Amino acid sequence: MRVVTNDGTFCGYGKGEDGQLMAMTDEEYHSACPGMTSAATKGIWSSPKSSPYPAPKGLVVLYQIGRGPFCPSVSPFPLKLETFLRFNKIPYMNIHSSRFSKKGKTPWIEYNGQAIADSQFCIDFLSRELGIDMNSHLTPVDKSISRAFQKMSEENTYWSMCYEMFAVPDKTRIAEVMPQYKGFKLWAFTTVFSRVIKKELYYQGIGRHSDEEIWTIGRADLQAISTFLGDKKFFMGDRPSQIDCAMFGMLAQVLWHMPRTRHEKFTHDRLQNIDGYCERMKELCWPDWDKLCLKHPSYQDDNYKTYHTE
Amino acid sequence: MSSQPKIVLYQIGRGPQAPSLTPFAVKLETFLRMARIPYTNQHGRKRSPKGKFPWMIYNGKIISDSQFCIDFLNQNLNIDLNSHLNPEQRAIARAFQKMAEENLYWCLVLCRWVYDNKDWLHRVVCLPKLLIWVVGRNVKSQTNGHGIGRHGYEEMLQIMETDLRAISSYLGDKQFLFGDKPCEADAAIFGQLSQFRWHMPGTKGEQLVSETFANLRAYCERMKNAFWPDWEECITDNGKRKATK
Numbered sequence: 001m002r003v004v005t006n007d008g009t010f011c012g013y014g015k016g017e018d019g020q021l022m023a024m025t026d027e028e029y030h031s032a033c034p035g036m037t038s039a040a041t042k043g044i045w046s047s048p049k050s051s052p053y054p055a056p057k058g059l060v061v062l063y064q065i066g067r068g069p070f071c072p073s074v075s076p077f078p079l080k081l082e083t084f085l086r087f088n089k090i091p092y093m094n095i096h097s098s099r100f101s102k103k104g105k106t107p108w109i110e111y112n113g114q115a116i117a118d119s120q121f122c123i124d125f126l127s128r129e130l131g132i133d134m135n136s137h138l139t140p141v142d143k144s145i146s147r148a149f150q151k152m153s154e155e156n157t158y159w160s161m162c163y164e165m166f167a168v169p170d171k172t173r174i175a176e177v178m179p180q181y182k183g184f185k186l187w188a189f190t191t192v193f194s195r196v197i198k199k200e201l202y203y204q205g206i207g208r209h210s211d212e213e214i215w216t217i218g219r220a221d222l223q224a225i226s227t228f229l230g231d232k233k234f235f236m237g238d239r240p241s242q243i244d245c246a247m248f249g250m251l252a253q254v255l256w257h258m259p260r261t262r263h264e265k266f267t268h269d270r271l272q273n274i275d276g277y278c279e280r281m282k283e284l285c286w287p288d289w290d291k292l293c294l295k296h297p298s299y300q301d302d303n304y305k306t307y308h309t310e
Numbered sequence: 311m312s313s314q315p316k317i318v319l320y321q322i323g324r325g326p327q328a329p330s331l332t333p334f335a336v337k338l339e340t341f342l343r344m345a346r347i348p349y350t351n352q353h354g355r356k357r358s359p360k361g362k363f364p365w366m367i368y369n370g371k372i373i374s375d376s377q378f379c380i381d382f383l384n385q386n387l388n389i390d391l392n393s394h395l396n397p398e399q400r401a402i403a404r405a406f407q408k409m410a411e412e413n414l415y416w417c418l419v420l421c422r423w424v425y426d427n428k429d430w431l432h433r434v435v436c437l438p439k440l441l442i443w444v445v446g447r448n449v450k451s452q453t454n455g456h457g458i459g460r461h462g463y464e465e466m467l468q469i470m471e472t473d474l475r476a477i478s479s480y481l482g483d484k485q486f487l488f489g490d491k492p493c494e495a496d497a498a499i500f501g502q503l504s505q506f507r508w509h510m511p512g513t514k515g516e517q518l519v520s521e522t523f524a525n526l527r528a529y530c531e532r533m534k535n536a537f538w539p540d541w542e543e544c545i546t547d548n549g550k551r552k553a554t555k
Binding site for chain 1: 360361362374375378397398400401402404405406408409412413451452453455456457460461465472473475476477478479480482
C-alpha cells in the first residue's frame with residue numbers, strides 16, 4: 001500500500017499482485033485501502049477502517065497512538081518498541097491509530113499474520129523470530145540487574161510520572177503534549193483520561209499516597225537510575241543492550257514530555273548524566289528525530305511509511 | 311538512658327506456614343527484627359487510613375505503608391541497614407526491591423486469588439468461597455487497570471519466572487543480596503519470596519522458589535533462621551493451632 005502525506009506526496013511502497021513491493025498512485029492506493037488517511041497527526045481520534053493490514057511477509061506493522069510534539073511518542077512503550085526496531089534495523093511500518101490490540105493495549109504489532117500485544121512481548125517475540133540478542137554481551141548478573149531496573153522504571157517510576165502529568169490539578173501540561181487536541185476534544189480527553197488514570201493509580205497502590213509521598217518515590221527512582229548509569233555511555237556499559245530501549249523510552253518522556261514537572265526539573269538540575277545518555281540514544285537510533293516531532297518545523301507524517309526495507 | 315518509643319505493628323494475623331499472608335507484613339516485621347527495634351503486634355482487621363496492611367503507630371503517630379514505616383524508623387531512630395553498601399549497590403538494591411514489590415507481587419496476587427490457590431485459601435486459610443470469588447473479581451479488575459492482568463496465565467507465569475530468575479542470578483552463592491551482611495532490600499525480597507516458598511503449595515511459584523532456583527530456597531531458610539528463631543510460634547501450622555506470638 002502507499003504512504004501519503006496530506007498533500008499527496010509519495011513516501012512509501014505497497015504490495016503488488018506478485019507480492020513484490022511497488023509504488024502505487026494515489027488512485028490505486030485509495031482503491032486498495034479505502035478510508036486510510038494520514039493519521040499520525042490525528043492521534044487516538046483516527047482509526048483505520050480495514051483490518052488486518054495486508055503487509056508483505058517480513059514487515060513488522062507497528063500500531064501506536066501517533067507522534068508527540070517534542071519526542072516521537074507521548075508514551076514510553078511505543079518509543080521503547082520503535083527504538084528496538086530501529087537499533088536492530090528491522091523492517092517495519094507505522095500505523096498511527098486508536099486501534100488497540102486484543103488485550104486492549106497499545107503499542108502492538110502484526111508480523112507475518114500474527115498479532116502480538118505488549119511492548120516487551122513484542123520485543124521477545126521478534127528477538128526469537130529474527131535471532132536477535134541485544135544482551136549477548138551481558139553476564140547473567142548484568143542481565144538480572146537490567147531486568148530489575150527495567151521493571152522498576154516501568155512498574156514504579158512510570159506510575160509516579162502518570163500521577164505528575166494526569167492526576168495533579170494543573171491540566172495545562174496535557175495541552176502542551178497533546179497539541180492536536182483542542183477545544184472540546186482536549187477537554188474530553190483530559191477529563192476522561194484523568195479519571196481513568198486516578199483509578200489505575202489507586203488500584204496499583206501509589207495513588208493511595210499523598211502528593212509529596214508520590215514525588216518522593218519518583219525522585220528516589222530517578223536518582224537510582226542516574227546513580228547506576230554513572231558516567232557509562234549506555235546503561236550497562238559501552239555497548240547498548242535491550243534495557244537501553246526501555247530506559248530511553250521512559251527517560252525521553254521525563255526530558256521532553258513532562259513540561260514544568262518536578263521530574264523534569266530534578267532531572268535537568270541534578271541528574272545531568274541522564275541528559276547526555278538520552279542525547280546519545282537519540283543520535284544512535286533516531287537521526288530523523290526532528291521529522292517525527294509534531295512541533296518541529298521539519299515534521300513529516302510517517303503514517304504507513306516503511307523503514308529498513310532497502 | 312532515652313526512653314524506647316512505643317511501636318505497635320498492626321497486621322492481619324499469623325499465616326498458616328509463614329508469619330503473615332501478606333508479604334509486606336513479613337517485610338516490615340523482618341526489618342524491625344533486623345534493626346533490633348522493640349515492638350508489639352496487634353492482629354486484627356483494622357486497616358490503615360490508606361486501606362491497607364500493615365501499618366504502625368509510633369508513639370501515637372499513625373504511619374501507613376510498609377516502606378514509609380521503614381523510612382520513618384530509619385529517620386527517627388538513626389538506622390541505616392544499607393550503611394555497608396556503596397551508592398551503586400544502593401541503586402541496585404532499590405531496583406530489585408521495586409521489581410519484587412511492583413511486578414512479582416502482582417503475579418503472586420493473581421496466582422493466589424484468580425488462578426492457582428483458591429482452593430487452598432478455602433481449605434487451609436478458611437476463607438468463604440464467596441469472599442474468595444469477590445476478591446478474585448476485584449483483583450482481576452485491578453490488575454487489568456495495572457496492565458499485568460491483561461496477559462494470559464502462561465504469559466503471567468513467564469513474567470514471574472523471569473523476575474525470580476533475576477533475583478536468583480543476582481544472589482548467586484552469596485549469603486544475602488550484597489554479601490555476608492543483609493540490607494534493607496533483603497527484608498523486602500524475603501517478604502515476597504516467603505509467600506511463594508510457604509504459602510503457594512503445589513503451584514509453579516512454589517516450584518520455582520523451592521526447586522528450580524535452589525539458592526532462593528536456601529536464602530529463605532537463611533533469613534528465617536537469622537531473624538525468626540521463633541518462627542514456629544508465629545505460624546498457625548495450617549490452622550491447627552493458635553500462634554503464640
